[in-house]
Amino acid sequence: MISDRVRLHSYMEAMRRTIKPGCAVLDIGTGPGIMALLACRFGARKVYAIEADPVIQVAREIAVRNGFGERIEFIEGLSTHIDLPERVDVIVSDLSGILPWLQHHLDAVADARRRFLAPGGVMIPSKHLAWVGIVESEQAYFDHSQPWETGHGFEMEPARDLAVNSPKKVRLQPEALLAAAQCGLVLDYLAVEGPDSSAKTTFLVTRPGIGHGMLVWTDYVLTDDISFSNAPGCTTNIYGQTFFPWTRPISLEPDDVVTISLRCNLVADDYTFRWSTAVFGMGNKAAVKYKFDQSDFRSCPLSPTSLRKGAETYVPRTNGDASIDSFILTSMDGTTSVGEIAARLAKSFPDRFKVRSEALDRVARVSRAYSE
Amino acid sequence: MNKLSFPPRVKPSEDVVWRNLQGESVLLDLKSGVYFGLDSVGTRIWTLLQDHDDLQTVLQELLAEYDVSEETCARDLLELVSVLREKGLLQTADAT
Numbered sequence: 001m002i003s004d005r006v007r008l009h010s011y012m013e014a015m016r017r018t019i020k021p022g023c024a025v026l027d028i029g030t031g032p033g034i035m036a037l038l039a040c041r042f043g044a045r046k047v048y049a050i051e052a053d054p055v056i057q058v059a060r061e062i063a064v065r066n067g068f069g070e071r072i073e074f075i076e077g078l079s080t081h082i083d084l085p086e087r088v089d090v091i092v093s094d095l096s097g098i099l100p101w102l103q104h105h106l107d108a109v110a111d112a113r114r115r116f117l118a119p120g121g122v123m124i125p126s127k128h129l130a131w132v133g134i135v136e137s138e139q140a141y142f143d144h145s146q147p148w149e150t151g152h153g154f155e156m157e158p159a160r161d162l163a164v165n166s167p168k169k170v171r172l173q174p175e176a177l178l179a180a181a182q183c184g185l186v187l188d189y190l191a192v193e194g195p196d197s198s199a200k201t202t203f204l205v206t207r208p209g210i211g212h213g214m215l216v217w218t219d220y221v222l223t224d225d226i227s228f229s230n231a232p233g234c235t236t237n238i239y240g241q242t243f244f245p246w247t248r249p250i251s252l253e254p255d256d257v258v259t260i261s262l263r264c265n266l267v268a269d270d271y272t273f274r275w276s277t278a279v280f281g282m283g284n285k286a287a288v289k290y291k292f293d294q295s296d297f298r299s300c301p302l303s304p305t306s307l308r309k310g311a312e313t314y315v316p317r318t319n320g321d322a323s324i325d326s327f328i329l330t331s332m333d334g335t336t337s338v339g340e341i342a343a344r345l346a347k348s349f350p351d352r353f354k355v356r357s358e359a360l361d362r363v364a365r366v367s368r369a370y371s372e
Numbered sequence: 373m374n375k376l377s378f379p380p381r382v383k384p385s386e387d388v389v390w391r392n393l394q395g396e397s398v399l400l401d402l403k404s405g406v407y408f409g410l411d412s413v414g415t416r417i418w419t420l421l422q423d424h425d426d427l428q429t430v431l432q433e434l435l436a437e438y439d440v441s442e443e444t445c446a447r448d449l450l451e452l453v454s455v456l457r458e459k460g461l462l463q464t465a466d467a468t
Contacts, residue, residue, distance in 0.1 A: 196402075263386075265402035272402060274389050295389040297400055302391070307398050311409050 006228050006235050007094070007220075011035060011124070014222035015092060016042050018122050023089035026050070026116050028079045028108060033059030033072070035092050040068040047072045048088065050079045080104070080111045087118035093125075098169055098230065098239045099218055100128040100187050101264040101271040106195045113189060122223070123189040129219035131231060132201045133181040134211055134258055140170045140243045141212035163245075165298035167273060170215070170243040174233040178211055178252055179203035181231075184262060195266035205256040213245040214260055214275055244275050247292045255282050256289065272297050324349055328366045338363050381425040381465035382453060388461050390418065399461055408461065413438070417452055425465035427453065 015035065019025060021043035027036045030049035036059070039047045049059065049072050056076050063072045075082055091112050095105040113123060142149070148160035184199030218239070221227040230239040244262075252258070256279055263274040274295040281287040308314055318326075327348060331341040339360065346359040353359040384390075390399040397415040399408040410418055416437070420430045427449065434445050456462040 263402065267400065267402065267405040272389065272400065297389040298391045302393060302398065307407055308409060310407055312406060
């Protein structure tokens with residue numbers, strides 16, 4: 001963020017106008033701590049800066065060097081797993097990416113608002129507006145699929161299918177739009193509750209062209225009067241837009257009507273996107289020119305064996321690795337060091353650990369995941 | 373006409389995405405995040421249900437493709453449809 005002038009300056013201005021002397025601020029996902037530092041500079045009495053990544057150690061050192069070591073309380077972990085000693089007046093976060101649907105961003109923000117925001121408090125950003133457009137961009141499309149179109153004489157359809165179901169980051173200009181963009185969804189962070197979203201948009205094609213897919217971008221509304229956007233043609237910042245290709249390029253004529261349904265569902269730790277497109281010739285609902293139903297669920301190679309092991313009806317049986325991890329977990333009794341466990345592990349599984357460092361790596365990995 | 377009565381017209385739930393994997397298929401329920409697997413015959417039925425909400429039509433398609441009695445085929449079809457409905461992967465076709 002610190003290298004993104006548009007974003008940083010927008011956040012700075014929003015925080016400068018919002019943070020009053022003496023108030024308490026929560027910075028979720030502080031990273032190296034820039035927003036926590038700014039909150040102090042603008043007069044915050046106390047800043048709670050939460051970060052799950054080890055970069056929090058760098059943030060601590062920077063805070064001390066800048067004289068804010070006492071006012072900023074750094075908390076390592078996920079905000080959803082943490083309690084604060086007080087409610088705060090301002091919650092600031094920059095957890096989204098090109099789109100608001102990034103990992104547990106929406107859950108984290110909603111949880112923080114419910115548990116930590118004082119009555120009348122302010123969320124920065126206050127809203128995200130998701131915009132949808134339909135675009136002509138041969139380059140964006142064929143960057144995706146070109147390697148699999150020709151296939152050097154081989155039939156590469158399975159790979160092409162993965163490619164055309166993969167959303168990707170692009171930077172397109174307004175000229176790529178084939179119809180006026182639509183605001184598909186408003187995420188109001190004073191109201192948002194769950195992680196899932198859906199939007200239905202309808203476009204009236206305004207110029208003839210080849211439609212290659214859907215473009216989605218975000219307006220980042222930090223406060224009522226401060227926002228920035230990654231819309232086509234806006235000042236370049238580190239975000240671009242997200243291009244959702246169609247199954248194949250399609251010919252569009254003025255007055256064709258295009259309807260798109262976009263669904264964003266958090267599955268485990270990542271979003272699955274589904275975009276369903278229907279094109280009606282000259283707006284005639286009976287004349288369906290094209291119809292696509294796509295999802296990035298189809299965009300990554302999947303192993304049937306691996307999926308089968310996660311099925312509800314699968315009866316699992318432990319393998320050799322389970323015995324090793326079980327040994328390590330059992331040895332983590334609160335009195336034995338990682339080194340000692342590693343020595344015992346190497347002795348108990350001599351075929352798996354030829355040198356001590358291998359056993360040490362394995363124990364360290366389990367220790368990082370499961371020790372307090 | 374088979375002796376079993378078919379439920380109302382059905383269609384794949386809007387909460388489901390799916391993909392074919394070497395003749396079998398994997399369904400993902402976006403609401404629950406749960407995966408479901410279908411074997412090759414189940415995959416064929418699922419594929420037919422993408423285009424036909426009338427189970428009689430699906431049954432006739434299956435009878436034309438597989439060497440199976442109508443009674444057995446109808447029973448197996450109903451059994452799968454019942455499981456898929458129970459898990460929310462199929463919904464009645466006239467539901468929104």
